[in-house]
Amino acid sequence: PEEHNDVSTPAPVADPAVHPAWLPDAAFAPLGSRRIAVEIPARDWSTLSAQVAQTVRAEVAAAVATHGGAVVDASDAPDVALVVIAHNDQDPEAFTVAHGGGVTRVTAADPRGLLYGLFHLVRLGEAAFDGSAIGEDVERHAPATALRMLDHWDNIAVHPVMGQVERGYSGGSIFYRDGVVREDLTRVARYARLLAASGINHVAVNNVNVGPLETRLLGDLLPDVVRIADVFRPYGIQTHVSVSWAAPGRLGGLETSDPFDAGVQQWWADAADRVWAAIPDFGGFVIKADSEGQPGPFVYGRTHADGANMLAAAVAKHGGLIHWRAFVYNHEQNWRDRKTDRAKAAYQHFAPYDGTFAENVVVQIKHGPLDFQVREATSPAIAAMPNTRVAAEFQVTTEYLGHQKHAVYLGRMWSELLSFPYWGEGSATMADIATGRGPGGRAGGFAAVSNVGDDVFWTGHPFSQANLYAWGRLTWDPTADPIAILDEWIGLTFPGLSAAGRQVVHAILDESWETYEMYTAPLGVCFMVYPHSHYGPSPDGYEYTPWGTYHFADRDGIGVDRTVATGSGYTAQYPAPWASVYESLDTVPDELVLFFHHVPYTHVLRSGKTVIQHVYDTHFEGLERVEASIAAWEAAAAEFPADVAGRVTERFAEQLGSTTDWRDIVNTYFLRKSGLPDEQGRRIY
Ligand code: GCW
Missing domain, CATH: 3.90.1330.10 (Alpha-glucuronidase, C-terminal domain)
Known part of the structure; x- marks a missing residue:
């Protein structure tokens, strides 16, 4: 436990001031009471993989120390074997499980896969070891996409209107306090562990509304980003930063941010060099440009493709990504003007540029055309860019869904959205498009706004933890049953709860989205x-x-009225059959009737x-x-x-x-x- 602050060997420590969420000690009892062998060959691992290897060992050591098991050699009759082997699995995060001869065996090609395999065993509990949940046949588990992200809307300084965490309902930021990055990042380490256990592997650490102070994360505050990245890395999580389009001016004193300006291009290339020199496995930049007052390329008469591609060129040689948000609309509309329809904006601004975005640009599009409403149509822009990497963006924080004061479980809602078939029944879904299984086959992954703060329960309402957990699990497998995920969360979080108690949590949460x-x-x-x-x-x-x-x-x-016949014409942004399904009052689904008519x-x-x-x-x-x-x-x-x-x-x-x-x-x-x-x-x- 003393090693807890040493990020290279994180060991789970119980901190009574923080709720353990879905990783209480008791969840490790079935695993930790067994004889466990860990075999990870010394190899030329990346820093990320090498540190995750240490995490696997530390997790196993802590579990057996708490629950009476033992770490043994593979030759010494283990009950559980966690093995990295050279197999031909191309996915470093994949793992296999099998149970035979009294041994539960997890294999992976990389320590990162092994870590996910370890948490898989924790989730299954006793059933992972008695042959009931894992059979003799080797079963492979792999994430649907490599990009499973959480975006924090955390400000370093407390914003006079939005507070420290924009749309955050769980207290202050776990990263920042009193205008600086926290000295003690213990809480972040615990968060990293929770995220790894749910499947998340990318985190952006500051608000997409980037103020002057936050802009400095690319400058004199970069050492603080290094510290945060050091805490995430052992759990297989890559760090991203939200950047301001105005950064060349704010930090470099440049007079323009024109993406076609050679000085601007150089400034961003230098900034990227600096960041990757400090954090070699840095993820990349997230950007909200020309949106709600944030600066962007429009001022210079440039398009968002121009802007995104300039940033992409700056980070490309480092393997970095640009998450360019498509939340671009006119927020100074005149309500008297009946022609402008905000719902049409993302498609209008982005679809025409399909195919022109660089390979390392991910266009991040909100799941609906408006703004994370309890019920809105799915965004047609998501289906309109087959030659672009598209990420579907969600909100785990419940900005419009009760501020984590109301008990609202969102797994069902997300699942319904993710499985929306854009070209009719049986066709590619929103999840298919985001994971590269749609037309064009390009993967942009999933991103969502986190609901976590420095609240003792992490999420304000203890039941809102279920949303964070479910988000991670759905990014790993968007086809998973959201109620089964909820059940998993209940079992892990409240060990020993009676069947009746479990039923009560289900009764409260299963249909709480519909209730809201x-x-x-x-x-x-x-x-x-x-x-x-x-x-x-x-x-x-x-x-x-x-x-x-x-x-x-x-x-x-x-x-x-968003119809073509008499309204804004928004329905035409959908492919068949939805364009006509939504156009007609005879076929529009009841739950969306006032959205379209x-x-x-x-x-x-x-x-x-x-x-x-x-x-x-x-x-x-x-x-x-x-x-x-x-x-x-x-x-x-x-x-x-x-x-x-x-x-x-x-x-x-x-x-x-x-x-x-x-x-x-x-x-x-x-x-x-x-x-x-x-x-x-x-x-x-
Ligand atoms: O829903 C709106 C929120 C803003 C947010 C914006 C966005 C970060 O009200 O607080 O800004 O969306 O997604 O950028």
């Missing part, structure tokens, strides 16, 4: 939140703002209900479902550790109040607009 949708903005209409904070109901909050997110409710109807309140949905009655019914039911969750929780709370129980109980009180507000304010809004009463005569204010 029920009591918030209906039928894909989006937003209806308080501006700025994005928490709580404010149906007209964004209606007359410059942000381009309107629902156009009047006394007759509501919704955004402006309809009267009396419009009859495919479900047979009118829009207005659907709104009333779902809002009453949404609150009832939260009340049922609370009742289930109260009956089971005593089974949970007191600190967890206390926090969950406190969050439920907040959720109940907030959900009640949502129900009453949305119902009242619709009643006042439409004048149409609830068929069931329930109380609306």
Whole structure:
């Protein structure tokens, strides 16, 4: 344990001040009570792989020390053998498992695969060793993509409006405090371990809104990035930094950021040389350009392909990546202008440049065309760039989904989005495109905004840990069953919980996304939140703002006409069959009807209900479902550790109040607009 701060030999140490999340000591008992052989041949490993090899050894040593097993030689009758062998697996993160003759055997071509194999055994628990979960046939596990990323929106200094972590609901940053990178990165080491156990292997350590201080991460603060990278590396995680397009001016005193300027090109090449000299396995740069006030190439009359390719050239010789975000739209829109449709922006700005981005550019596109709403259509831009590496971007932090005050599990939502077949049933899905299995075959991977902070539970609501865990697991296997993932998380996080207790967590979380949708903005209409904070109901909050997110409710109807026939023409950005499915009111799915159409309140949905009655019914039911969750929780709370129980109980009180507000304010809004009463005569204010 004393070696804990020595990053080259990390050993898991229990820190009572921090919740162990899905890696409590007890989760290692089945493994740690056995005789384990680790065989990793000395070879010319990369620094990353060599350090991961040490991590595997340290994990095994710590587990047997805690649980009474032993580290033995391979020839000394082990129960478990973890072996790096020269096999022809091309994927350094892949591993195989097999069980025979009383031995559970994990093999990999690289220590990184072995680390994932080790955590696989931890997840399976006793079943990994008795032949019930692992059979005699060799079973291969490999990630769907090599790029499984978390983006932190952490600021070094506390931002006057956004705080330290933009859209963070879990306290301060685990990286920064009081305007500097933390001296003690122990917490980051624990985070790295949790991420490795869920499958994440890339982390960007600062907000995509990059201030002057954060710009210095490429300059005088680079040694701090080195320290962070040193802590991530032993767990197989590569570090990335978000950069500002204005960096050549801010740091280098240049007067332009024009990507065609030789001085600018040189400045970025030098910056890249500096970073990779300090961190040879550095991942690359993330950039938000020409978006929400961040500078970008538009000022110079250049395109985003011009900008991205200039940065790509600077990092190419180091094997670096440019994650160029496609979240580019006009945030100074005039609400009187009915022609501009923000949903069309990403496609308009990026699709025309398909095929012109350098090979080391990943265009990172939000899963929906607006902004991480509880329900919006899938982004057509993701399917429009077969000759570009596209990453699908998600949000683990619940900016629009209850701020980790509401119990909302997002595994189901992500799974549904990831499996969206862009060219109709059976065709390539969003996950296929991101992992290089779509048309064009280029892989950009997955990225999501982290929900972690320096909160004792990491994520504010203890149950929000499940989202972080599920994100990692889905990036590894986007086809995995999100409820099985949730069950895995429950089992690891709450060892010893009774079957009834487990059921309660499932009852609360399994359909919590749908529940949240029920009591918030209906039928894909989006937003209806308080501006700025994005928490709580404010149906007209964004209606007359410059942000381009309107629902156009009047006394007759509501919704955004995005059809070709009479609206913004957005539906034409989709391939067949979706373009016509969404275009027609006869075929548009109910849950997205207001995303694509402006309809009267009396419009009859495919479900047979009118829009207005659907709104009333779902809002009453949404609150009832939260009340049922609370009742289930109260009956089971005593089974949970007191600190967890206390926090969950406190969050439920907040959720109940907030959900009640949502129900009453949305119902009242619709009643006042439409004048149409609830068929069931329930109380609306
Ligand atoms: O959803 C919006 C958020 C901003 C965020 C932006 C983005 C980091 O409200 O806080 O900025 O998206 O994705 O860049």
